[in-house]
Amino acid sequence: MAFFSALIPEDLGRYSRLVQEVIAVRRHVDLLRWLQGDVQHYLPHEIMVAAWGDFSQGLIHFDIVSALPGVRTEHVDSTRLAPLLQKLFVRWISHDKTPCTLGAGESGLFSSDTGLQCALGDALQDMRSSLVHGISDERGRHDCLYVIFSSRPALGDATRSAMEVLLPYLDTALRQIAHLPRQKPDDPPPAAPARNGEGHSLSSREVEIIEWVRKGKTNYEIGCILDISAFTVKNHLQRIFKKIDVYNRMQAVTKFESFSRNA
Amino acid sequence: MCMADYTSCLFADLEQLGSASGFVEEIHEVVKTLALFDGFSRQECEILCQYMTCYGASSRTAILREGDRGDFMVIVLTGRINVMKVHDSATSKMLVEIGPGGFIGEMSLIDGQHRFASCISSEPSDFAVLTRDSLNEILVDYPRLGNKLLLVLLQTMASRLRETTTRMLPTIVGVPA
Numbered sequence: 354m355a356f357f358s359a360l361i362p363e364d365l366g367r368y369s370r371l372v373q374e375v376i377a378v379r380r381h382v383d384l385l386r387w388l389q390g391d392v393q394h395y396l397p398h399e400i401m402v403a404a405w406g407d408f409s410q411g412l413i414h415f416d417i418v419s420a421l422p423g424v425r426t427e428h429v430d431s432t433r434l435a436p437l438l439q440k441l442f443v444r445w446i447s448h449d450k451t452p453c454t455l456g457a458g459e460s461g462l463f464s465s466d467t468g469l470q471c472a473l474g475d476a477l478q479d480m481r482s483s484l485v486h487g488i489s490d491e492r493g494r495h496d497c498l499y500v501i502f503s504s505r506p507a508l509g510d511a512t513r514s515a516m517e518v519l520l521p522y523l524d525t526a527l528r529q530i531a532h533l534p535r536q537k538p539d540d541p542p543p544a545a546p547a548r549n550g551e552g553h554s555l556s557s558r559e560v561e562i563i564e565w566v567r568k569g570k571t572n573y574e575i576g577c578i579l580d581i582s583a584f585t586v587k588n589h590l591q592r593i594f595k596k597i598d599v600y601n602r603m604q605a606v607t608k609f610e611s612f613s614r615n616a
Numbered sequence: 617m618c619m620a621d622y623t624s625c626l627f628a629d630l631e632q633l634g635s636a637s638g639f640v641e642e643i644h645e646v647v648k649t650l651a652l653f654d655g656f657s658r659q660e661c662e663i664l665c666q667y668m669t670c671y672g673a674s675s676r677t678a679i680l681r682e683g684d685r686g687d688f689m690v691i692v693l694t695g696r697i698n699v700m701k702v703h704d705s706a707t708s709k710m711l712v713e714i715g716p717g718g719f720i721g722e723m724s725l726i727d728g729q730h731r732f733a734s735c736i737s738s739e740p741s742d743f744a745v746l747t748r749d750s751l752n753e754i755l756v757d758y759p760r761l762g763n764k765l766l767l768v769l770l771q772t773m774a775s776r777l778r779e780t781t782t783r784m785l786p787t788i789v790g791v792p793a
Binding site for chain 1 (some may be wrong): 694755
C-alpha cells in the first residue's frame with residue numbers, strides 16, 4: 354500500500370502516536386483533538402462530517418467535528434444536510450467504494466444554495482476540496498460515510514491513501530463516543546422562570562393545584578375536582594416542588610403561604 | 617420542527633406533561649405486561665421514553681378525530697379511551713375501550729392515512745405520543761429495540777384484524793365464526 358511504503362522513520366513514530374491516541378478516544382472533544390493533531394499531516398482538513406444509518410432509506414444521522422467557530426452538529430438542520438450526504442454516499446458507491454476526492458463545485462456542498470443556513474454552510478463556501486470514504490455495512494445495514502473538507506485547492510493520492518488506512522481507527526473512535534444530544538437546530542435556550550407579582554414562578558394551573566393541596570385534598574380528589582388524572586396532578590406537583598425548591602406537600606404549602614403574605 | 621413542538625401544537629389544549637423520560641417507572645409498569653415479547657426491560661423503556669412526549673386529557677376530550685391525517689400513535693398510561701366511529705350523521709358507535717398499556721392510532725403511524733375512528737377519553741387520561749419521525753430515529757439509533765416495538769405493533773394489529781374478521785364472517789359470508 355502506497356501509504357506505508359512512503360513512510361520515513363520519523364513518520365513511523367508519528368503514526369505510532371496516532372494509533373495510541375485514537376485508541377484512547379472516549380469523548381467528542383478527544384476526537385476533535387486527535388483530528389486536529391498529527392492527523393492533519395495525513396488528512397489536512399478543517400471540517401469532518403461523519404454520517405451513519407441506512408442511506409438507502411434516507412435514515413441518516415451525522416456528527417460534525419471541527420474547530421471552526423459555530424460549526425457544530427446541533428446547529429445544523431438535519432433535513433438539509435441528510436439529502437446532501439445521501440448523494441455523496443451514492444457517489445462513493447459508484448466510485449467502487451474507494452476514497453474519492455471532489456473539488457469545489459463537485460460535491461454540491463460548497464455552493465451557497467445548499468439551504469444550510471448556519472455556520473457550517475458559511476464555512477463550506479471557504480472550502481476548496483473534499484475527500485469521501487466510507488464503510489458499506491453488508492451485515493447490519495448501518496453504513497458509514499466520512500467526509501473531510503479542506504481549504505487546500507486539492508487533495509491528492511497521499512491523502513486518499515491515508516484515509517484508507519486511518520478510516521478504521523476513525524470509525525472505531527466514533528463508535529466509542531456517546532451520542533451528542535438529539536439534533537434540534539431550533540431549540541431555544543432554556544429561559545429562566547419569570548416571577549410574577551407574588552414572587553413565585555408558578556403557572557395559574559399550578560397555583561390552582563397548590564390551593565387544593567393547602568385545603569387538604571389528595572391527588573385523587575384534586576384530579577376529580579379539576580377533571581384531570583391523579584397522574585397529572587402528581588406531575589404538576591413535582592414541577593411545583595422543583596420551581597419553589599421544596600421536597601414535599603407541607604413545605605410547598607408553607608412556602609406558598611409565605612409568598613402570599615409577602616405579596 | 618422537533619417532535620415535541622409538533623405534538624405540542626396538536627395537543628395545545630391538553631395538559632403538557634413534558635418528555636416521557638420523566639415517567640419511565642409509570643410507563644414501564646404498563647408496557648412490561650406485554651407478555652408475548654417478554655415486555656420491555658426498564659432500560660429499554662428508558663430509551664423509548666426519550667423519544668416520546670406525555671400529555672394529560674380531561675374526560676370527554678378528543679385525542680384523535682376520525683378523518684384527520686396523522687402520523688403518530690398514542691400509548692395510554694392512565695384512564696380510559698373510547699374508540700368511536702361515526703354511525704350515521706347524528707351518532708357515533710363505540711367500537712372498543714382502551715385502557716392503560718393499550719395503543720391507539722398505530723395504523724396511521726404506519727401508513728400515514730386518515731384516522732379510522734375518533735378516540736375520546738371517558739375519564740381523565742394520560743398518554744405518551746410516539747411520532748413516525750421518532751420511530752425512524754429509534755430504528756436507526758437502536759435497531760433491535762425499534763424492531764421489538766414494531767413487532768408489538770404488529771401483534772396488536774393482527775389481534776384486532778383477527779377479532780374483527782371473526783365478528784364479521786357470519787354477517788358477510790355466512791360462515792360461522
